Every structure is written in structure tokens, then in C-alpha cells.
Amino acid sequence: MARPYEPASLEQKWQKRWKEEQQHKTREDHAKPKFYCLEQFPYPSGRLHMGHMRVYSIGDIIARLKRMKGYQVLHPMGWDAFGLPAENAAVKYGAAPSKWTYENIAYMKQQLERVGFSFDWSREVTTCSPEYYKWTQWLFLTFYERGLAYRKKASVNWCPECSTVLANEQVIDGLCWRCDSEVTKKDLEQWFFRITDYAERLLKDLDNLPGWPEKVRTMQRNWIGKSEGANITFTIPELDDEPVNVFTTRPDTLYGVTYMVLAPEHPLVPRLIEGKPQAAEVRDFMERMKKESDIARTSADAEKVGYFTGAYAKHPLTGDQIPIWVANYVLLDYGTGAVMGVPAHDERDFAFARKYNLPIKAVINPLDENFLVEEIGVDSPYTDDGTLIHSGPFDGLPNREAIKAIADHLQKLGKGGPAVSYRLRDWLVSRQRYWGAPIPIIYCDNCGIVPVPKDQLPVLLPEDVVIDGKRNPLTTSESFVSTTCPACGGKARRETDTMDTFIDSSWYYLRYTDAANDQLPFDKEKVDKWLQVDEYIGGVEHAILHLLYSRFFTKVLYDAGMLSYEEPFRSLLTQGMVLKDGAKMSKSKGNVVSPDEMIEKYGADTVRLFILFAAPPERDLDWTDTGVEGSHRFLHRVWRFVEGNAALFKGDVPAPRPDQSAAAKELYRMTHFATKKVTEDIGERYTFNTAISTIMEMVNKMYAYPEDADRGTLAFAIERLLLLMAPITPHIAEELWEMIGKTESVHKQSWPDYDPAALVQDEVEIVIQINGKVRDKLIVPNGLSKDELAALVADHERTKALVQDKTVRKVIAVPGKLVNLVVG
RNA sequence: GCCGGUGUGGCGGAACUGGCAGACGCGCUUGACUCAAAAUCAAGUUCUCGCAAGGGAGUGGGGGUUCGAGUCCCUUCACCGGCACCA
Numbered sequence A: 001m002a003r004p005y006e007p008a009s010l011e012q013k014w015q016k017r018w019k020e021e022q023q024h025k026t027r028e029d030h031a032k033p034k035f036y037c038l039e040q041f042p043y044p045s046g047r048l049h050m051g052h053m054r055v056y057s058i059g060d061i062i063a064r065l066k067r068m069k070g071y072q073v074l075h076p077m078g079w080d081a082f083g084l085p086a087e088n089a090a091v092k093y094g095a096a097p098s099k100w101t102y103e104n105i106a107y108m109k110q111q112l113e114r115v116g117f118s119f120d121w122s123r124e125v126t127t128c129s130p131e132y133y134k135w136t137q138w139l140f141l142t143f144y145e146r147g148l149a150y151r152k153k154a155s156v157n158w159c160p161e162c163s164t165v166l167a168n169e170q171v172i173d174g175l176c177w178r179c180d181s182e183v184t185k186k187d188l189e190q191w192f193f194r195i196t197d198y199a200e201r202l203l204k205d206l207d208n209l210p211g212w213p214e215k216v217r218t219m220q221r222n223w224i225g226k227s228e229g230a231n232i233t234f235t236i237p238e239l240d241d242e243p244v245n246v247f248t249t250r251p252d253t254l255y256g257v258t259y260m261v262l263a264p265e266h267p268l269v270p271r272l273i274e275g276k277p278q279a280a281e282v283r284d285f286m287e288r289m290k291k292e293s294d295i296a297r298t299s300a301d302a303e304k305v306g307y308f309t310g311a312y313a314k315h316p317l318t319g320d321q322i323p324i325w326v327a328n329y330v331l332l333d334y335g336t337g338a339v340m341g342v343p344a345h346d347e348r349d350f351a352f353a354r355k356y357n358l359p360i361k362a363v364i365n366p367l368d369e370n371f372l373v374e375e376i377g378v379d380s381p382y383t384d385d386g387t388l389i390h391s392g393p394f395d396g397l398p399n400r401e402a403i404k405a406i407a408d409h410l411q412k413l414g415k416g417g418p419a420v421s422y423r424l425r426d427w428l429v430s431r432q433r434y435w436g437a438p439i440p441i442i443y444c445d446n447c448g449i450v451p452v453p454k455d456q457l458p459v460l461l462p463e464d465v466v467i468d469g470k471r472n473p474l475t476t477s478e479s480f481v482s483t484t485c486p487a488c489g490g491k492a493r494r495e496t497d498t499m500d501t502f503i504d505s506s507w508y509y510l511r512y513t514d515a516a517n518d519q520l521p522f523d524k525e526k527v528d529k530w531l532q533v534d535e536y537i538g539g540v541e542h543a544i545l546h547l548l549y550s551r552f553f554t555k556v557l558y559d560a561g562m563l564s565y566e567e568p569f570r571s572l573l574t575q576g577m578v579l580k581d582g583a584k585m586s587k588s589k590g591n592v593v594s595p596d597e598m599i600e601k602y603g604a605d606t607v608r609l610f611i612l613f614a615a616p617p618e619r620d621l622d623w624t625d626t627g628v629e630g631s632h633r634f635l636h637r638v639w640r641f642v643e644g645n646a647a648l649f650k651g652d653v654p655a656p657r658p659d660q661s662a663a664a665k666e667l668y669r670m671t672h673f674a675t676k677k678v679t680e681d682i683g684e685r686y687t688f689n690t691a692i693s694t695i696m697e698m699v700n701k702m703y704a705y706p707e708d709a710d711r712g713t714l715a716f717a718i719e720r721l722l723l724l725m726a727p728i729t730p731h732i733a734e735e736l737w738e739m740i741g742k743t744e745s746v747h748k749q750s751w752p753d754y755d756p757a758a759l760v761q762d763e764v765e766i767v768i769q770i771n772g773k774v775r776d777k778l779i780v781p782n783g784l785s786k787d788e789l790a791a792l793v794a795d796h797e798r799t800k801a802l803v804q805d806k807t808v809r810k811v812i813a814v815p816g817k818l819v820n821l822v823v824g
Numbered sequence B: 001g002c003c004g005g006u007g008u009g010g011c012g013g014a015a016c017u018g019g020c021a022g023a024c025g026c027g028c029u030u031g032a033c034u035c036a037a038a039a040u041c042a043a044g045u046u047c048u049c050g051c052a053a054g055g056g057a058g059u060g061g062g063g064g065u066u067c068g069a070g071u072c073c074c075u076u077c078a079c080c081g082g083c084a085c086c087a
Helices: A007-020 A050-068 A084-093 A097-114 A130-145 A195-208 A214-224 A251-256 A269-273 A279-291 A294-298 A347-356 A399-413 A508-514 A524-530 A545-559 A595-602 A604-613 A625-644 A662-685 A688-703 A711-725 A730-739 A786-795 A797-803
Strands: A034-039 A072-074 A076-079 A120-126 A149-159 A164-166 A184-193 A226-236 A242-248 A259-262 A306-314 A321-327 A338-341 A364-366 A386-388 A416-422 A441-444 A448-451 A482-484 A491-494 A535-539 A572-575 A578-580 A621-623 A763-770 A773-781 A808-814 A818-823
Touching: A007 A097, A007 A604, A007 A730, A034 A050, A034 A524, A050 A072, A050 A535, A050 A572, A050 A578, A050 A595, A050 A604, A050 A662, A076 A097, A076 A508, A084 A097, A097 A595, A120 A508, A130 A149, A130 A448, A130 A545, A164 A184, A195 A214, A195 A226, A195 A416, A195 A545, A214 A545, A214 A572, A226 A251, A226 A399, A242 A251, A242 A259, A242 A338, A242 A416, A251 A364, A251 A399, A259 A306, A269 A279, A269 A306, A279 A306, A279 A321, A306 A347, A338 A347, A386 A399, A399 A416, A508 A524, A508 A545, A595 A604, A595 A625, A604 A625, A604 A688, A604 A730, A621 A625, A625 A688, A625 A711, A625 A730, A662 A688, A662 A711, A688 A711, A711 A730, A763 A786, A763 A797, A773 A786, A773 A797, A786 A797, A786 A808, A786 A818, A797 A818
Parallel strands: A034 A072, A034 A535, A076 A120, A259 A321, A535 A572, A578 A621, A763 A818
Antiparallel strands: A149 A164, A149 A184, A226 A242, A226 A306, A226 A416, A259 A338, A306 A321, A364 A386, A441 A448, A441 A491, A482 A491, A763 A773, A808 A818
8 A cells, every 4th residue: 555645744753853853953073074054044024935945945955965975064043133124013013023023033933944944943043132132232342442333423314214324235226225215315423334444355355255156246346336546636725725635537637627526515615605606506506405315416317517616726737727616416425525527538527518618628639540639529528548638748648657647746746646436335333223232332421422341231122112113212211311421420321223233144144153152242263163154045135235244244353353264155145036927926916925835735845846946046936836736746756656666675675786787777877977966966066956857867767667677776776866855855855765764864874975987888879960960870889989989980871871972071079979070 | 338147949947168959847749547537657849841751940139260159259139137427
């Protein structure tokens, strides 16, 4: 009586047993090589979605393989548990954010266990627990001690919907990354991390990350946005030669400057316009610019608007009078907030000069002799290379050389010099929200800003707060706000902002290495043992945000001597989205497929198999019901075959005798080939889809295996099949492994090797080509040399017929592959 | 505009090092089993001409290198993503 495949009961049976045996606990064994396999930890939103299923399926297949290959594997899991949804839930349902969060964690943890992911839960990390955020605060203070955390008043991004400020990285196309509302500007005093100090290292070290996708490295390079050029100091005679710096990437065009433009918010503007007839309209313009959002103002097709201030600057080399303008297209926080205008050689300057009738002066002579210098500035600016003209002592110099020559010359004169500018801004880390780690800072009227002493951490989140989505909740807790100054003992008040949740997730991968440490965030020896993360798997939506911040954190902690690596993630795998009907799953589209329902219907193994089989990991995956059915069908097929042949394993199992028949030899070869292919595809190439397709081919061969062929070879193939399936579909592999009489878990077995000799075929099919076109195929003994092959083909009747009376000019023979006859 | 990525059957995808394009799966067609259906097993399935044997075309388009190109080079188009009045 055949026993049917019943995933629901057998999966729970094994999950229970694995848990009892603590099978997924990290075994620290210094004799073995280590492997740190990490997937981005989830936000406890309530339910797992298919995106979660995908990341964790990918991580689990890798971790399970590495364990079987004899590595000590760190494969931890935790919760990115601070954040706004918990607060929104508090406003909506009146539940405390902590209650909401911990209930979600409990539910999602149970879901993850139901899929059979091999996480080491003994190292579980929850960022909203005081045991964790104590160290987040500790690290904030470390940053503060190192001068990397500072407070300043600035025009910052403000999300009215979330009632909080946002970092630049969290503003996507002018909208809030969380809620998509339009972000406005506000002048506020806020905490920043000095990530710009690390701009150059963050940029340069991207070159040392060959294991990262080019796409992600490019995105980070673009975000950091390095420009090389020069700072040039103009002076303003009417303000006692007050200096004003401009940044330019084209110092070679310095002699072509015909005007200068300042950002409307530039601090010099009020002094420049004082007493001038233009003062009123410039002031009016400045007011208008203040109100306009950044996107509207800086979009490429926005009209360029400018006003003459009435003031002039002095050119640093020629001494010419340069009119000073203000315009919407100049931004205060990029470069120096001031630019020089060279309309002859810059598209934007040209358009501006045309509009306001400013002079255009050509200083680069095109190398193209057909291009007349006189044409410059007539219809369009000339922005390519050339030699300098009208540039005093630099005339005749190729402009590329002039860039350096002029910058160096200015430096000698003390009027500027080579300079680099980055697009990257400092990281705004304070949030006017409740559900985050409190910033451990105290304000004292006598002592000013006083950090909370590290031995007084954690600064606990108070519970007597009002969360109404309107006020900063911590300001409503009197018991929290009023405190004493750690320095002078006088009355003081606490900082009421909390930290950006991206700080929590910037170091969680370090905490996993030493999750229970109550003396330090982590022990140096332990973190050094496990770092770097060997494979980090997550969504590309964090390409800039989380991945840049984590790199920054690692570098700062490296500088602080807390760890020995400057880069946290050796290799990065960015998995694609899970789509349904060509669109991202979303409630509003009504195309959400629930993992719970799928597991209920087919079992976790089927869901894992389908996710890994349907597409390579980096690509988007289209969820199809028929595809899932197919994966489920395959597991049934495996089950039936193994179950139907389980009797083979009663008593003494015969040894494989592949020499008994061609069929036996072929199955034996296939088994070794599959071992090789699956090992490489899962362990090195991360193409799980092709690993699975090879296993399917192997099963097809097993079905076609003759009844009377060698049983030992078949037994060998069955045993091997289960080992190869173990990382992919761990439950069914375990159950069938037990069924064939094994007493120790399949997951504790050593990953099988393959025998290269077994891969060699006696006979191979070669292709006969005439002039590169396939004309015939021929079975020949393996291992023939080029000459033997050519001779054999020359003798082949059909080849003779094809060649007929034509001359064979050349014969190309590739052993084991083909023979190509060039005839004519 | 700059940078990066992707283009292969009806669909998801394979071809890793220049060597039989379309593995594996989905879908579809046919057969076996069945009173029948489902399930299962077996065969077929790029397009096109042909009864067939056998031709021809074919990896977004055009060109090139090579005995041989999905793969390398040049060029061009489309789509996706990042940056963008960034000085």
C-alpha cells in the first residue's frame, strides 16, 4: 500500500525535531572554515509576504549547503522593530507600539519556523528591546565622542504626513520614502552624522567590492556624486574685498567668465543688495524661492530665473568687473553655493546669458579646424575640448592641461586651488517620533549639550506619553524630559528626538556575532571571527540607504578600533521582486498571494522549490499558480519514485555496478554530473533554478531506468538525490531519507563529492559542419585526437555525399564537440 | 544629458570558457490506463516550405572579427533602474 506524500504533517514533524535537537544552532568550531550567511532582517509589519519568502529561501539554501559542506555557519535572524507603523497603529487602534510590535514578532517568527528556515534563534536580535537599543545609544555616544555626531540648524526635509524630518536618502523624487507625501523644507536644529567625512573612502572602497552587483556600486557612486575641479576666490571691492568662493569643474574656462551667480539663500546676498535699486525685487525673489519646493525649483525643465544684485566682483586673474546675480538654479548646499558663469562653454550658462543678455566670451578654440571660433556662442555653447585662447599666459594650452595649470596657479596666488565636491550630504539622524531609540543627550543651561554617561544607558523610552500623530510624543512625558545634568547636577532636560531607525539596522549584523554581550555592543574577537558577512541577501531598494549607512558605520567602528574590517559585506546578492500578473503584489491591485495559504495548500517545500526554480535570484519572479502546481507535481513524482523503491534499502544495499549495462553507466554518470552541477550552482553561481532543473533531469532518468538494470546504481542515485535536495526542500528530503532506512538526519550528512572519472562518457556525439552549418551527427569513441576525428569524418559516407566534388580547404576538429569542413 | 542593467519560442527561463540555440518547467497536442473524469505514465511541441526524405530562416535592428557568434568588437533601437539646472 503506497503511502501518499502529505507535506503538512511531515513538515511539522521535522520542524519539531530540528528544534528539539537544536540543529540550526551555530556551532563554533575553529577547526572549520566559517561562513556568515545573512539576509536583511524584516520589519515586523504583521505578516510575511512573498518577498520575505524569497529572500529567506535564498539564504536558507546557501546556509544549508555550507553546513553540509563542513563550514561553521552563522545564519541568524532578528527584527528591525522600531519605526513609524507601530506608532500609526497606536493612533489608530490605541495599542501601545511595543505591544503591537511584539505581537507581530511572535506571529512572524512562527511563520518563519513553519517554512523550515534554518535560523539560529539563540542569537535573535530585536532592535526595539532595551538590551539592543542600549548599544545603539552607546554607539551614538561613540560617534559623538569622535566628533561625528553634531547638532546644527539647517533647512531640512520635513514630511508633514509623518510629522518628522527625513534624511536626504529618504526623500525619493521629492516624496517621503515611507508614505509618498510631498516633502517640504523647514529650518530646524537637528542631529547629524558626519558621513561626508567618509565620502572619499565610501567611494573608493566600492572598487574593492567585486562581490557586489555593478548596479548597486553605480547607484552608490552616483549618490556620493564626486566632482573634481577647483575653488576660485573672487573678491567684492565694494565690501572691502570680501572674498566669495565659487566651485567649478572647468577652471580652464576662467577667462571666459562674464557673470557670477549666487544661490538666493547665500549669506552675502543681503549685504550686496543693500541700498541698491534692485534690493526690493531681489528680496521678493528670495522669499519666493524659500517657499518653492526643491523639486519644483531644481527640475531640469524649470525656467531659469535670475536677478542682478547691482553689485560686482573682481575677477581673480584679469581684475575685470563681474556682475553678481542671484538665480533659482544655484543651490546653497552644493559646492560653495556660488557659481561662475561661462556662457560660451556651458549649456546652462549659455541659456541664462541669452535670456538676460549677458556677454558671451569664447576662450576654448575647438580642435576641429572646420569649426570657426566665431561660431561659438552664436547658436550653442562649445563644451568639448580645445585649446585656450584669450586666456593670457595660458593661451595655446590644451584645455585638459589648463584645468590643472590654472587651479595650481590660483593656489600659488592664494586665490583658490584644486577642490573636490560631493553630492552626499551629512546624515540627518534625529526624528520627532516615539518608536525609536532615544538620543542619549541632555541639555543643561549651565553646561550646554551633555552626553549621557555610557554607564547610565539605556535611556529608556517612557510609557507615559501621548501619541496622537501631531506632537513629538517624548515631549509629552514630563518624567522623561526633566532630569539632572550629569556634569553639574543642576536641573536639565533630555533630548526628545529619537534616532532614525536606519541607525538600528546599520550595526545589527555585528550584534549577531555576540548577541548576549552585556558589557559591549560586541566583542572584538567575536566580531572579527565572523566578519565579513560572506553573503548578504536583500532587496535592491536598500542599495543606497541601508547599505551605504552600514558601510559608513563599519568604517567608523574600524577607525575606533572596534573591529578589523572596513567593509561589512564581502558579497551582496540583490534579489528581484515577486510579481503577480506582471505587477508588484499589492493590496490595492488585489494581486497578493499569501504565503500562509500557499504553505497550507502545498506545503513549505513546494513554495521554496517554486520560488527558487521560477527565476534566477536577481531577476523579478512572476508568481504563477500553474508553476506552483508544477513544482508540487515534481515533489510528488520524487516521493512516488523513492517510496516505490524503498524496498531496495531493506537489508544489505547493493553497491553500484555501473559497468553492468549502458543504462546503469548512464544513470551513474548522471548522478555524478548532477552532484557537480548542483554543488556549483548552489554554492558558487547562485543559480538555484539550474540546480533544480538538473535534479529534475536526474529524476527523469531514474523514471526511465529499466526494471532489470543494476539495482545498486539505482540505490546510489536515490540516496544521492536526497542529499542534493536537502538544502532546497529540507522536509521531504529528510522524510525520504528516513524512509530509506537512514537514522541520522540528512542535514548532518557531508555534502557528496563527485568522481570526475565517472563523468567521462565512452562515446560522444559530435557534430559535422560544412562551412559552419550543421549537416550531420556522428557517434564516435571518446578521447579521439583532432587527426583521428578528422580522418573518421573524412571516411564517413554521408560526409562524402555532402562534400561531393568540392574541395575541402580546411578541416577544424574540436575533440568531443565537432568537425567543421570548409569547402569551396 | 551622464552612469548602470536587460532584450532568446505562446510563457518563466537555459546555453558558465566562441562550438548542436531553446536544457528544465509551465501551457498546448496526441496516445496508454479508465465505463468516464481526475491523477499518473509515454510521445510530440521555435517559425516556415514539404506527404516525406529534406530544405530555409532564427537570440531587438544594422555592420564587423572568426572555419564557427546568443556569447567578442563597432553602431543603433526599445525597455528598466540610478543621478541630474550638481556648477
